[in-house]
Every structure is written in C-alpha cells, then in structure tokens.
Amino acid sequence: MSSYVEENYLKAIYKLTERNKDGAYTNDIAYELNVKPGTVTEAIKKLGEKGLINYEKYKAVTLTKAGKMIAVKTIRKHRLWEVFLVEKLGFKWDEIHPMAEELEHINFEELTERLDNFLGHPEFDPHGDPIPNKDGVFSNHKSVKLTSIALNTPVVMTGIENHTTSFLQHLDKLGLKLGVQVAVKEIVDFDKSVLVSVNGKKGFYLSHDIAHNILCK
Amino acid sequence: MSSYVEENYLKAIYKLTERNKDGAYTNDIAYELNVKPGTVTEAIKKLGEKGLINYEKYKAVTLTKAGKMIAVKTIRKHRLWEVFLVEKLGFKWDEIHPMAEELEHINFEELTERLDNFLGHPEFDPHGDPIPNKDGVFSNHKSVKLTSIALNTPVVMTGIENHTTSFLQHLDKLGLKLGVQVAVKEIVDFDKSVLVSVNGKKGFYLSHDIAHNILCK
DNA sequence: TATAATATTTAGGTTTACCTAAATGTATTT
C-alpha cells in the first residue's frame, strides 16, 4: 500500500478512535475517506497484516503502537504545513486544509524537522489544534466548549471543533479568531443560544450549535 | 494517468527534447524514469490521446503546447521549492533534489504563486537553473562552459551542467559555488585540464570533465 | 541489398486501489 493511502487510512482510524474509544468502524472509515465499505475491508486487512492496526473480522479496528506513530506523524506534518501556509505565505485559515492534505504525505524527516525549526516550533496549528512533537507527544490544551463557560467569566478562544470552510468563514465575519477574549453574557432559555462579548466590546448572539464548536481556556 | 506520473513523463520528454531537438525516444524516456520501454510506449500513447505530446509510432515524441506548459510549470514548482529548501530551511544544494521531486507535484496555483512571492521572485534556483515565470517564460542566462573561457579572463560562476550529488559535493569542497569569480590561468595541453583561480586567490587544477560542467558568465 | 543490431511495440501478467452487488454476520426490535 502506498504511503499516501496508508497514511490516510491510519489518520482516519486515529481520528475516529479519538471519538469512539472502541475503535473505528468500517462504514465510518469509508465515509471519512470517501470510499466504499468493501474497499475499507480490503485495506484494513492489509494494514492488519502489516502490524499497523488490530484487525478482527466484524470488530472495530484500533491502531497498534506502530500505526499510531505513523498517524501522529502525519498529523504533525499536516499541522506544521498549515502553520507555514498561514504564517509564511499569508493564507487564511479556511484555505489551507486541502493543501496540507497533500503536503502531509511528503516524507523526509529532515524536511519536517527543519520546517518545524523554521516556524519556531509552534505548539498549535492555525485552527488551535496541538502539534505533536517528533516523538508523537501532544502538548495538552485542556480547553472547554464555550457552552460550558460560566456567565460573565472572560476566557480566551483557543480552538474549534468544526473545521468546515463555512464555519471558519463565519467566525471570521464575526471577528472570532484564536486569541480573542470572549465572555458569555446571557444564555437564552428558549434555544440555548448565547450572547457573547468579544474583546470587551458589546457582542452578539451565537446559536448553541456555533457556541458548542468554539473552544476556550 | 495521475498528475504525478503524467508530470514526470512530460518533464522527462521536455528535458530530452532540450538536448535532442528531434524529440524524445522511448528508450531514453524509459532510462530517465527508471521504467521499461514497454511501459513508456503505453504511457506515451495515452499522453498522445490527451493531446499533451505528438505521438507517431516508431518516432521520437515532442511536446504539444499544452504538454510543454505542464512540463514547464512542473519545473517552475521544482525550482521554487529548491530555493525554499536552501534559502529558508538551510539545506545544502546537494540535498534538495529528491524533496523537490515530490513537492513539485503539489498542484495549487495559489500556493506556487505565494511561494514565489515569499521567496522574492527568484530568477534562478540553487543550482543556477532559471525559474520560468507563471506563464512558462524563462529568463535567458547566456552562460558558457568554463572550458570555453579565454585565458586570464575573470568570469562569474553561474551554473552547472551536472547535478549529481558527488559533483555538487566536490565543488563545495573546492569552494566553487555560484557567484565566485573564476579565471582560467592555464590549459594543460596533455589532458585539457585547466588551472583556475577562485576569487583572485591562487587556485588549483580541474579536469576537463569538471570544467566542462561548470557554467560562467 | 541482405543481414545483423538496435529500438519500439505488442501480448500477456501482476499489484494496488478502487468499484458494485451479493452473501453473510451482528444487532435490534417485535
């Protein structure tokens, strides 16, 4: 299996396992990678034989230590390139993901480490997601959803839980970017929408759905 | 045909056609890409159908306008990434080619143009090769081989005609890098080796073979 | 101009990564 395809399977399994501790299901992997379930069965059997995942027929799969390392290193490359695209080339945070999806498969350790150095060893990517170090260790963020912040308690926006272009662009329009100070002024009883202030200034209402996808500290 | 493979065929044909104006031969393309001649025949037929090359059975192939554009754009990406790797990440000129071979296939026009801008619109790559602009136009260098420079005429080293690691590393060892001033002090009758001075200082002898691969202006 | 040498193509295979659709296994609901 080409490293391109292999890395994408392992990354998908990693992502799904973060949510579902049991492991990743065939159908979910298929959905994540835009392929059909039969294709996934074939692929995960091979990854199992390679010792990269734990595969048992009809069971959810999990990553082995080796598989997890490849997944995490791919995430590291992805996020470092995203930092490069934003910090050095001036792209916006909603434009970078497709490029990083390709760049993450360029495998030269020396390139990754020099890039990391060039960028000043960033700890988080432009979406606030942590960048694992070269040994695969993540620095822990401990952020919480905006929907669980107490009233009138100022916090800093540190991340997001939805990475769609439309969500990112909407946040831009509202001036909600990483680092801004946010405070919840009111929780609307009717629909759980929240009134927020941004950097002290009088703010606006956010739907529960939006607030739920904003992370703060 | 994947853009990765397609770009490599077109690039190889471009390179071979630069030398052999008739076009590129099946066997030469095969050698260039490390594949077997039968594989090339199959590939060039498809590229012909796509309108990227002019293919006639048993004849050398040439690039169409469309094919040439893809080849040149691939070369542009390759050389821009090489500048990045040297200027920004601090790699040496003998380390960068394999990485650029991968990076050149990342196809996002906006990425290429922003990279170009970030690098200050370089005209030449770290090996002295010209970087075509986004319309595929090369700036002309007009350099000549060190073997055809008149005695005691100081010139500037601007390029090389051999890109092997061993050649590059040898030049490094001799202090022969792009931009140095070189003068031919003597041409040895016996073996056509040349005595050169470098940046005014007393120099050393270079075999004809080495001198022949050094370009000056 | 035959013959030999060399280049190119063709024929028949393989592997990878995908597909559809049928078969089978697992889970949920009556």
Place this chain on the structure above:
DNA sequence: AAATACATTTAGGTAAACCTAAATATTATA
C-alpha cells in the same frame, strides 16, 4: 426467538502503472 435492519465481508470487475518476453520496425553494417 424470529424477523428485520444494518454492518461487514466476499466475489468478481476495472483502470492505472508497472513488468517480462516475444514480435515487429527501423537503422546500421557488411
């Protein structure tokens, strides 16, 4: 516990990009 729904696997195919080896063209040489 059957029946039904849903998930997963299997079976059989395809297309891309490679291979080897045989067949055929072209080119060079005797």
